[in-house]
Amino acid sequence: MSNASGTSLIDLQIMWHRLIAVVEEQAQVLLRTAFSPIVRECGDLSAGVFDLKGRMLAQAVTGTPGHVNSMAESVKHFIAHFPIHTMKEGEAYITNDPWMGTGHLNDFVVTTPCFKDGKVVALFSCTSHLMDIGGIGFGPDATDVFMEGLYIPMLKLIDQGVVNETLMAMIRTNTRLPIDTEGDTYSLAGCNGVGCERLVEMMNEFGIDTLDELGDYICDRSREAVLAEIAKLPKGSWRNSMVVDGYDAPVTLAATLTISDAGIHVDFDGTSPASKFGINVPLSYTTAYTVFGLGCVVASQIPNNAGSLSPLTVSAPSGAILNAPKPAPVASRHVIGQMLPDVVFGCLRQIIPERVPAEGTSCLWNLNVRGQTRSGVGGNYGFSMAVTSNGGTGARFGKDGLSATAYPSGVRGTPVEIAETQTPLIFWRKELRPDSGGAGRTRGGLGQIIEVGSGVDAPFEILAAFDRIDHPPRGRDGGRDGEAGYVGLKSGQKMRGKGFQIVPSDDRLVVMTPGGAGIGDPRERAPENVRDDIESGLVSSDNAVAIYGRAG
Structure with missing residues (x-):
């Protein structure tokens, strides 16, 4: 042939x-x-x-x-x-x-x-x-x-x-x-x-x-393969919106998803205007994560290339936070841009709920840390590192969400050994955060608890760019919300989710990443799954009784 x-x-x-x-x-x-x-x-x-x-x-x-x-x-x-x-x-x-x-x-x-x-x-x-x-x-x-x-x-x-x-x-x-x-x-x-x-x-x-x-x-x-998958879906338009923390004010991400014979188009009209701070998103990055979310649900088995991407199109009003024009600040564009699969999933779950997860942490919870060493040591000036960290993903229709997993970015978490080798920091805790996954028939993935301090007699900076603190991932069909994120000092002071801040040398940074949201009534969760969660330390006995109605 x-x-x-x-x-x-x-x-x-x-x-x-x-x-x-x-x-x-x-x-x-x-x-x-x-x-x-x-x-x-x-x-x-x-x-x-x-x-x-x-x-x-x-x-x-x-x-x-x-x-x-x-x-x-x-x-x-x-x-x-x-x-x-x-x-x-x-x-x-x-x-x-x-x-x-x-x-x-x-x-x-x-x-x-x-x-x-x-x-x-x-x-x-x-x-x-x-x-x-x-x-x-x-x-x-x-x-x-x-x-x-x-x-x-x-x-x-x-x-x-x-x-x-x-x-x-x-x-x-x-x-x-x-x-x-x-x-x-x-x-x-x-x-x-x-x-x-x-x-x-x-x-x-x-x-x-x-x-x-x-x-x-x-x-x-x-292109033919993607269009064949799209042809199996009903034609029409569906809308969804999601509110996230933003920098100094909440940000609304609104989408209208339209399925036609020509493909799938997502229009972000109704989204908040550009921020004066660096959480804005150029349209190319908006498009990148939007079509990735669509591809995961509609065409997950088809290789990514110009042909498979062509039926998936995106638009956003000029001047919106998802189409910020030059010279808008954009350094932390991932904090907003990585939320977009969740936004389009909210449209798709209205027609194919069994293929769409609940909301998750979505944006990376990177510990962007910086500090001083002796100038010019090793040819560099101080240290600067993004310690990649993640929260939980949302529950899937027939499976629990993934714990401490980067979706949609896909990056791996930075090994503690590497972070301690590259910087003078000491990681005192890095463990799963019990009870952080939203309860449901299927449970959201868990976030993490991370505790880090300076290993020398000097403070360090945290260039915070975190979200889902004021607006955690939302549960679906009776499922509970994922646990909200938290940033603070071990001494008890709460810190801002975004912006440069100092961690004193005699204190420690405490970060708790969000959990993914749940799907379905928690009382419908299989008893053996509740028992496994308790035995694994993922869910406390008290929460199991209060939320799931059983002690294991």
């Missing part, structure tokens, strides 16, 4: 799988060579291969949806700035423009043209999170993007094999972590190079000179 051009469909399918393997190796190179622990230990990255039309043909399984799906748009901007016919072998391009990249300055995007026999055949692109890019730091306190750090326009990082040393000097000079930041930049360029080598090997093996036919096959088949 052959395609219209004569290429065997089996060969096309094998090449498609090979492309996915190529970009996975690309991602693994980035993972293993990165300097920042949030990339190396937690997988906060993305990698993908694109055709000359700017279509993403394959993405690595390793990576986060916020990076992958927004990076998919950034490649089109690279092509506009560096047209295909002008590209030369040995070039690589870079930006961290939030509106052309992945939503804030702390993510670098590097794109590299891949040459075969002297001609451009594809583009490899990758993204990773850099811990410090100058400015006031990785927190939500800035009032415009220029306060948030070094802003790199579309530039050549490498020009025909020669590194742009002027740019590298600017990058090193504008960060508190010059060693890490320089190393991460080279790591990005290096992984693209490996991708190029593997792609050329594959093309030689299969005797092809372009990706045109393969690209059309991938995109057409993927």
Whole structure:
């Protein structure tokens, strides 16, 4: 059986799988060579291969949806700035423009043209999170993007094999972590190079000179598969809204989801206006997490590429917090953007409740910590680290939620051993938070209790960017809400959920991450599940009696 051009469909399918393997190796190179622990230990990255039309043909399984799906748009901007016919072998391009990249300055995007026999055949692109890019730091306190750090326009990082040393000097000079930041930049360029080598090997093996036919096959088949899944759903529009903490005032996230023969469109009209603080979201990041949420429910078995993404579209009013224009501050865009799968799930549960979870913590509860050491020790100035932490996910229709799990971001939690090696901090507690999962027929996942103090006679800063403190995840169909989050000092002082604050050297930071919400009447929970929860220490005996009506 052959395609219209004569290429065997089996060969096309094998090449498609090979492309996915190529970009996975690309991602693994980035993972293993990165300097920042949030990339190396937690997988906060993305990698993908694109055709000359700017279509993403394959993405690595390793990576986060916020990076992958927004990076998919950034490649089109690279092509506009560096047209295909002008590209030369040995070039690589870079930006961290939030509106052309992945939503804030702390993510670098590097794109590299891949040459075969002297001609451009594809583009490899990758993204990773850099811990410090100058400015006031990785927190939500800035009032415009220029306060948030070094802003790199579309530039050549490498020009025909020669590194742009002027740019590298600017990058090193504008960060508190010059060693890490320089190393991460080279790591990005290096992984693209490996991708190029593997792609050329594959093309030689299969005797092809372009990706045109393969690209059309991938995109057409993927689009058809997603549309086939959408066709099984009822047509119409459904609405949902959710209130989250915001910075200085609550934020309403409102969505109208419309299903038609052409696909699924989500419109965020009715959402709160942009904030004056750095929790705003560029539209590319809004789109990234919205379509990821849709894909998880509607097309979870279909590979992520330009074809599978094309039937899923998003709009938000200009000036809304989900479509904040430059120069709005956007450093902590994840706090709002990662709530969007829950918002669209609220629409989808009205038609396919059995496939949609209850609300969860959603946004990462990263401990963004910073402090001083002797200036210039090891080439860096003090320490700065995002200790990735997570709460519970919402209950599923037939299963409990996941405890201390990052959904939708997908990043792993930072190992305590790594955090204590990289910083002078000591983690005194890091354990599941009993009774934090919302009760229900199926229970929400549990949050965590984390206690951390300074290991030296010096305070440290917490650049807080937490949510679900005033507005915890909401239960569904009689299920209870997840437990709200909490931030404070061990001495008893409650701290703000957002903003720079000091943890004294003789005190400790206490963070309790939220639990996911439950689904269904708790009295309908299976007795053996209640008993297992009590025996495992996930639910206290008192709560079991009061909420579930049984003591195990």
